[in-house]
Amino acid sequence: MAREEEKIFEDYLAIKNLKQSEQRKEILQIFLNIDKHLTANELYRIVQKKYPKVGYATIYRTLRLLCESGLCRELKFEDGTARYEHLYGHQHHDHLICTKCGRFFEVVDSEIERLQEKLAKQHGFYPERHRMELYGVCRKCKK
Amino acid sequence: MAREEEKIFEDYLAIKNLKQSEQRKEILQIFLNIDKHLTANELYRIVQKKYPKVGYATIYRTLRLLCESGLCRELKFEDGTARYEHLYGHQHHDHLICTKCGRFFEVVDSEIERLQEKLAKQHGFYPERHRMELYGVCRKCKK
DNA sequence: CTATTGTTGATAGCGATTTTCAATATCATA
DNA sequence: TATGATATTGAAAATCGCTATCAACAATAG
Structure with a gap:
C-alpha cells in the first residue's frame, strides 16, 4: 500500500545520499495514511502516539524532505501556520x-x-x- | 487631510469607550500618509523616527483597532508575516x-x-x- | 566489523506577536 | 479645574511556530 510513494521517497533519499532511517519511514507511513491538511503539530501528535520518542525537529525535517521529494506541499493559511497536503497524484488545485x-x-x-x-x-x-x-x-x- | 478617516477612527473609539490617546492619533496619521502594504515592524520604525518613545506593543494594538474600525486590513502572505493595507475608499480587490x-x-x-x-x-x-x-x-x- | 557520514532528540534560539503589569494619561463629572 | 474611575502605555517577559546546534547514535559502504 502506497508502494509508489514509498518508492519515490526512497529514491529521493538515495539520490541525495541520505539514509533510510526508521523515523523517516514511520513518518511517511502516517503522512500517507492521513489524507488531511495537517499542521506539523498535528502530525507530531499523531506520530507521537505510535512512536513516543520522535522529536519535534524530526517532524519538520521529514516534512521538508517529503516536500522536496514531491510527495508533499506546504501551504500557509490565514491563521499563519503551515499545513501540509499530499501532492502525489494530485493535479494543481x-x-x-x-x-x-x-x-x-x-x-x-x-x-x-x-x-x-x-x-x-x-x-x-x-x-x-x-x-x-x-x-x-x-x-x-x-x- | 484624511479628515474622513480620522472621523471614522474617533467614532470607533467613542463607541467602544476607548480613549483618544496621542499615540493612537500619531500612528493613524502615519498609517494614512503611507499608502503601502507595510508590516508592523516597518510601521514601528517609521513611527519611531517621529515619536521615539512609542513601543512595539502599541503599534500592534493600534493596528488591531484600525482593522476593527474598518480603516485597515491585515493580510498574511506566503512569507508568513502580516502586512497592513488601507481599506477606506478601497473596494474589494x-x-x-x-x-x-x-x-x-x-x-x-x-x-x-x-x-x-x-x-x-x-x-x-x-x-x-x-x-x-x-x-x-x-x-x-x-x- | 568498522569507519564514515548522516540522523536523532533535546534544547536553545529566533522572529513575530501577545500578554503582563505598574506607572501614567484621558475624560466625565463634581 | 480637580478628582477619580478607567483605559493606555512602554518595557519586558511570555508565547507560538519553526530552525539551528550539538553530542550521542544509527545506517551504510567497504
Missing part, C-alpha cells in the same frame, strides 16, 4: 475552506485559471503561480 | 505580487469574482469571502 468545521476541499476551474493568466498579463505581469482560497460554509455545516 | 521587487498591485476582475461564487456554490458552499494572489514578474523587473 485551489481550496475551498469551510469556516465552521475547517475542512478543506480541492477544486479546479479551468476558466478561472485562464482568466487569472489573462489578468496578470493585462497588468504587464509574467505570471508564475497563484493561490486562491474560497472561504464559506460547507454543505454539512450549513444545515 | 485581490493582489498581483511581483516575485522580484515585492511590489503589490491591487486588481479586480468581476468575471473571476462571478466564477468564484459559482464554483463555491457548485460544491454546496455558501461563499463568504476569498483571497487570491497572483505571483509573477512585473513589467519593470522583466526588462
